[in-house]
Amino acid sequence: MLQRLRPYNTLRNQIFIGFVFVMIIMVAVAGSMVYEKASALLKNSAERHIQQTAVQASGRMDALIGQIESLMSQASNQSTVQNLLLDEANGKPVTFNQRQSLLQVLSTYQSYLPGVGSFELYTADYQLMFPIRDGSLTMRMSQSAIRQANLAKGRVVWIGVDPQDNQSLLAVKRISLLDRWFSNGGYLVARMQRSYFQLSDPAQPAGRETILLANDEGVQLGGKGQGADLSELLAAGQTVQYEGEEQVIVRQYSEKTRWTLIVLTPVRYATEGITALRTAMFVSGAIGTLLFLIMSFLLSTLITRPIMKLIRAMRKSRLGQLTPNPDKTSMMELRELNHSYNSMVAHIDELIRVVYEKELLQSRTELKALQAQINPHFLFNTLEAFNWALEDRGETELAGFVVTMSRLFRYNIGRPGAAGLEEWVTLREECEHVERYMQIMEMRLGDRLEWEIAMETDTGSIPVPKLMIQPIVENAILHGVEGRIGRGRIAIEVKAAECSGWTRITVTDNGSGMDEPALRALQDSLNGGPAHAAKGTGVGLVNVQQRLKLYYGRSSREGMESGLQVESAPGKGTKVWFEIPNDGGAYL
Structure with a gap:
């Protein structure tokens, strides 16, 4: 994947992408701020318009109600009506002709509206009393409505839907007798057509807004449709679903009639300005982005063209043609970079000569240091002398420690003059060496270290290169036990692998483990990358990995070469294992 992306990972592309990224952020931030502010203004304007529509409709309804109440007051105070009701109150019977005379009086007022x-x-x-037929007020309306009319003391009380005609609305007014100390003389009932309460503004486009009128029980009294149940609209929030469309709702309550005026406006009308604003912003943003892309490409090309010429000159130098770059540029930074490169080319031959001489001197120094190393026999004789001295003094524990260290050194130094066979031991000998190393570590760490070596009997005679397990154990102690609070545990297991003819060696610790980046870095170093530098992390494992590749590189199993495998997780410890052929691989 990285090889595929490398041709596109150029400075020009990075500059271009950087400019585009910054531009997108700026346009997004500025656009969102402008859109938010403009949307708020449009939304507030739409809300004010809807509220103004509701106020206007409420005003029209109050005007219609005022006209009816004024007309009913005039009719109730008309002299003929007052006289007839006064005669009735005084016990004087009202004749048929007198009742018939009310037809002309009330018809006159009815013609006004x-x-x-x-x-x-x-x-x-x-x-x-009028019209001339049998009937009573208790048959026309409920006792509750009559009590409301009495309590209103001459004010008009709006009853609602006419029980005898659902296309009409009723209003009742108690008539006070002017010549009888404003006592109750009777009741005037007005019946209005529902079509009278058409509250829509004729100046508004058709379908833009819907105005409905409902009583406290949610029964529709006026507006589009008749007799519908509007209780859900009375209890709804700011938006409702009405006639299959989401609509904004505004309610105006009338204390005089105890009716509620409902104004519904489709959301699409309230937000049509926001939609137009969004479209304009997207179009302008797209045009601005296109222009910025063109300018960014031209600018990035102008900057990177001299750099590409310098890169071609450096490639020639890498192939052995140490020639300066004659290209001139007007940009100060690139001109300084080109001058530095030409100076480097002028001094490179001198640097090569100096480095070569230093390499020769270093080789001579390492040879002298090798010749000055301590004779192994002198080291062993000295450890034996320590052992005898400690035995004489009764320090048997320390004497055993010295013997263990002597055997450890002897195992590490090997058998000189064995024509390379000193590099090979059996798995049993290797595990014994690991056991001696763990004994020394146990004396140093005390109770903080707990260890175990488990080896199947059949695997003890299998040949293996010397010091293949001990570096792994040492790495587990350094990074598993020493970095752990409390007792650490290390387990070494040697057993037959799942594949016949192979043996698996596993080293497990219960340390803090490694996170994903650290584990990936270790695996990269095992695959040929640079080893960790901190506290020798991974260096011993890399050495083991290289020796496995050297000795068993040609011994394959299912197409896979032998090598170290590592599993680790934070807080769960680390597990390292490798598998070797039982026949010794390249050794045999």
């Missing part, structure tokens, strides 16, 4: 369907006049004892 086309929406008034009829007037009905009742006496104080609820008997129907």
Whole structure:
């Protein structure tokens, strides 16, 4: 994947992408701020318009109600009506002709408002006086409505839907007798057509807004449709679903009639300005982005063209043609870079000569240091002398420690003059060496270290290169036990692998483990990358990995070469294992 992306990972592309990224952020931030502010303004404007529509509709309804109340007041105070009701209150019977005379009086008032369907006049004892037929007020409306009319003391009380005609609305007014100390003389009932309460503004486009009128029970009194249940609209929030469309709702309550005016406006009308604003911003942003892309490409090309010429000159130098770059540029930074490169080319031959001489001197120094190393026999004789001295003094524990160290050194130094066979031992000998190393570590760490070596009997005679397990164990102690609070545990297991003819060696610790980046870095170093530098991390493992490749590189199993495998997780410790052929691989 990285090889595929490398041709595109150029300075020009990085500059271009950087400019585009910054531009997108700026446009997004500025656009979002402008859009938010403009959307808020448009939304507030739409809300004010809807509220103004509701106020205007409420005003029109109050005007219609005022006209009816004024007309009913005039009719109730008309002299003929007052005289007839006064005679009735005084116990004087009202003749048929007198009742018939009310037709002309009330018809005159009815003609003033086309929406008034009829007037009905009742006496104080609820008997129907006009029109001329049998009936009573208690049959026309409920006792609750009559009590409201009495409590209103001459004010008009709006009843609602006419029980006898659902296309009409009723209003009742108690008539006070002017010549009888404003006592109750009777009741005037007005019946209005529902079509009278058409509250829509004729100046608004059709379908833009819907205005409905409902009573406290949610029964529709006016507007589009008749008799519908509007209780859900009365209890809804700011938006509702009405006639299959989401709409903004505004409610105006009338204390006079105890009716609620409902104004519904489709959300699409309220937000049509926001939609247009969004479209304009997207178009302008797209045009601005296109222009910025073109300018960014031209600018990045102008900057990187001299750099590409310098890169071609450096490639020639890498192939052995140490020639300066004659290209001139007007940019000060690139001109200084080109001058530095030409100076480097002028001094490179001298640097090569100096480095070569230093390499020769270093080789001579390392040879002298090798010749000055301590004779192994002198080291062993000295450790034996320590052992005898400690035995004489009764320090048997320390004497055993010296013997263990002597055997450890002897194992590490090997058998000189064995023509390379000193590099090979059996797995049993290798595990014994690991056991001696763990004994020394146990004396140093005390109770902090707990260890175990488990080896199957059949695997003890298998040949293996010397010091293949001990570096792994040492790495587990350094990074598993020493970095752990409390007792650490290391387990070495040697057993037959799942594949016949192979043996698996596993080293497990219960240390803090490695996170994903650290484990990936270790695996990279095992695959040929640079080893860790901190506290020798991974250096011993890399050495083991290289020796496995050297000795068993040609011994394959299912197409896979032998090598170290590592599993680790934070807080769960680390597990390292490798598998070797039982026949010794390249050794045999």
